[in-house]
Amino acid sequence: DSQPAATGEVTQALPPVVEPAAPVDLSESATQRRATLESRGQASPAEPAAAESAPADPAVSDEASGESRSGLLRRRRRPLEPTPNLTAAFEKVRAARRRPALEHSRQRATVARYTGRVLLALSCTLVLVGTGYMWNTKRGWDGSWNTTAAIDTNDPNIRNKGAQFGDETYLIVGTDSRAGKNAKIGGGDADTIEGARADTILLVNIPADRSRVVAVSWPRDLQVDRPECQQWDAETGEYGEDLYPAVGVKLNGVYAAGGPSCMVRTLTQMSGLNINHFIAMDFEGFEKVVNAIGGVNVCSTVPLYDYELGYILRRPGTKKLTGKRALNYVRARNISVEGNGDYGRIKRQQLFMSSLLRSTLSSDVLSNPSKLNRIVSTFIEYSTVDGVDTDSLIELANSMEGVDAGRVTFLTIPTSGTSMDGENNEIPRTEDIDAIFDAIIDDKPLPGEKKEQPAAKPSGTPGSAARTTKTATAGQTDATAQYPGNITVRVLNGSGEPGAATAVMNRLIAEGINVPGVADASKRREDTVVRYGSGEKDSAATIAKMFPGARIQEDRTVKAGVEVILGSQFQGVSTVASPPAPGSTVTVGQLPLANTNSDLPNDLSVTNAGDTTCS
Structure with a gap:
């Protein structure tokens, strides 16, 4: 594997280089001198196309075929124009040297x-x-x-x-x-x-x-x-x-x-x-x-x-x-x-x-x-x-x-x-x-977009205190543990760690919990949260008790079952505990109602073209 270039330039592929039989100076000045000497040694003019066609393919050289230089000169001995204009030929050589190498075969x-x-x-x-x-x-x-x-x-x-x-x-x-x-x-x-x-x-x-x-x-x-x-x-x-x-x-x-x-x-x-x-x-x-x-x-x-x-x-x-x-x-x-x-x-x-x-x-x-x-x-x-x-x-x-x-x-x-x-x-x-x-259609914000955010309102602006109170506080809540077979969980990876959601899915299935699938979360987060819709609070609390430090949160976009979103603080599947005994009372952290401005799901897969984060 090649390493990326240190600069921002895009590295181009180069034509293959064939080792010549003898060293030849191919610089522009040397080429011009040879062409001038050869042309002055001729008596009559020839077609200029013959001179211009010589450098058309720099990837193949006559010298590489094993033929001597003197033999090449005898075979190519044709009358040339005195002091021909080789500008076009030089431009072709320059262009060919910059040309990326072509692939040598079709894909299977x-x-x-x-x-x-x-x-x-x-x-x-x-x-x-x-x-x-x-x-x-x-x-x-x-x-x-x-x-x-x-x-x-x-x-x-x-x-x-x-x-x-x-x-x-x-x-x-x-x-x-x-x-x-x-x-x-x-x-x-x-x-x-x-x-x-x-x-x-x-x-x-x-x-x-x-x-x-x-x-x-x-x-x-x-x-x-x-x-x-x-x-x-x-x-x-x-x-x-x-x-x-x-x-x-x-x-x-x-x-x-x-x-x-x-x-x-x-x-x-x-x-x-x-x-x-x-x-x-x-x-x-x-x-x-x-x-x-x-x-x-x-x-x-x-x-x-x-x-x-x-x-x-x-x-x-x-x-x-x-x-x-x-x-x-x-x-x-x-x-x-x-x-x-x-x-x-x-x-x-x-x-x-x-x-x-x-x-x-x-x-x-x-x-x-x-x-x-x-x-x-x-x-x-x-x-x-x-x-x-x-x-x-x-x-x-x-x-x-x-x-x-x-x-x-x-x-x-x-x-x-x-x-x-x-x-x-x-x-x-x-x-x-x-x-x-x-x-x-309505030009509403989408997850992952990098758009300019409106300036925050001053603290004295009406309504600002209510918004702060709504999202800043969290408490504890009691719930009744459910039978694992009655719980359906989607696992969303918001940690950025590849494979984390799949590992958790396999662990939950081993405990008899229904897991219809995994996906990436729309946004990355630090903590692990279990979100639930109407009537699913007890199921959410049951799952949250299996993840150290996890809290639950009501979210109207969760239409069925519950969703566990793994955060970057999640320490791996080895930290996942067994589910609590069905019917027992469990106490978990409760976050305020999710502040969603749209009906977009939490597991919407999003890629921003400007995000250069390695993932």
């Missing part, structure tokens, strides 16, 4: 559907941070966009459309198509793996005042109700006969059956957002994109090992990933220290996109027109869009001048386990999903 079948996720990051990045200068230089590319029919701004499922006036909402989809060259990269072909599924789905909202960006990740196996659509042919991109509604299908299958239009309708039905832009990308350009951006930095506090892929990161710390290692980082789903399968993978994808976003915002990229042009060229070539063109991106980019990575927040759609019908669909938590998109 196992990397197939995951490369689209990295191109998805590219798509999101270009939407968010493209500069007006960059897009203005490419106005001529308008005719190069690959377009499709997807959006419907008159959909009756759009909620509170007036409140969304001026918002820009992008649906970005990474597909696993095997059509064309994708078969060579992904393995399989269009005959054995038909159609194109939505492997990664991201809904990005940019409000009218451009104060923030919210990107919501949707699990590909989410169980959804598909509305009436039209059948879609992924190979031709055309729509056909009617596609009847279906209940309880996988979200990624919606795209395969009904294409971009049906995916937009389905997510409009679930979110209420006015989706006015659509972008789909396949994975053919993955290698070129990774090389163009110079790699992506990721950080982990622990080594990451996947049961199928092996080591993702052998040592903790910051590493710059390119090629296959970057791909494995975003695709791994069997990392034991995470213990949450596909959601751990989604989290790593969000961290990867956040790092990519920060890299793109860096001066190394924004001040490098050549690099920007390569990235934009790839974006246009490997995407299919609706409601997206050069002019719209110029307008968006200009309106977002000065927006930094800290204003970009990634959320993940919450679920409540998998279906029992053999399909293993992720069951959506409908009320919590509604709360998320209500907050987005």
Whole structure:
């Protein structure tokens, strides 16, 4: 593993160096002297192209092939122009020396559907941070966009459309198509793996005042109700006969059956957002994109090992990933220290996109027109869009001048386990999903956002004393211990320690307590707290007695059972005690009612793009 550069510069990959048979001075001054001497020794002029073509590929040298220099001169003996102008040739040499080395082979079948996720990051990045200068230089590319029919701004499922006036909402989809060259990269072909599924789905909202960006990740196996659509042919991109509604299908299958239009309708039905832009990308350009951006930095506090892929990161710390290692980082789903399968993978994808976003915002990229042009060229070539063109991106980019990575927040759609019908669909938590998109539509604060906080009111301001009293005091309360089998607990990790929630889950299950799942808490905290909703105080107190120093707190956002949120003071699963005897009286610390300003759940998975904390 290579260590990160000491400076803020992005290190570029270099062409392979072949050891020459004899030392040769390749400096510009020496090259100019040799060219001048050779040209003056000739009597008649030749085609200038022959002179200019010589340095086109610096990675391969004639000397490395073993042929002597005198033999080379005899074989190349052609009449040259006296004192030719080699300026263009020198520029090609300089450019070639700066050019990142290309990957030497395609990814195998196992990397197939995951490369689209990295191109998805590219798509999101270009939407968010493209500069007006960059897009203005490419106005001529308008005719190069690959377009499709997807959006419907008159959909009756759009909620509170007036409140969304001026918002820009992008649906970005990474597909696993095997059509064309994708078969060579992904393995399989269009005959054995038909159609194109939505492997990664991201809904990005940019409000009218451009104060923030919210990107919501949707699990590909989410169980959804598909509305009436039209059948879609992924190979031709055309729509056909009617596609009847279906209940309880996988979200990624919606795209395969009904294409971009049906995916937009389905997510409009679930979110209420006015989706006015659509972008789909396949994975053919993955290698070129990774090389163009110079790699992506990721950080982990622990080594990451996947049961199928092996080591993702052998040592903790910051590493710059390119090629296959970057791909494995975003695709791994069997990392034991995470213990949450596909959601751990989604989290790593969000961290990867956040790092990519920060890299793109860096001066190394924004001040490098050549690099920007390569990235934009790839974006246009490997995407299919609706409601997206050069002019719209110029307008968006200009309106977002000065927006930094800290204003970009990634959320993940919450679920409540998998279906029992053999399909293993992720069951959506409908009320919590509604709360998320209500907050987005109404521009309400979201967990993890780095926005300027309003100044605190002076102590003499009416109402300030009441707020302080409400949140500052805590006391003791008595409760009756419950039977473990009657208690349902969700374990949320607010400690920042990887794997803590999974370890606690296993400990509680061993005591006969029902644990439907684990997740990261929306915010980190120091103390451990057990939150409960209506009628669950006794269950909360029973669980709190198992954790040293834990207190209970009523929270109206907890709809069922109780939630234990592990804080950084939690000393590990070895400190968890057995549950108290059922029917006994227990005394625990009681916190005041949770001061929640919205209906957002406590376990909402949040990633802020500006947060460089190693996790």
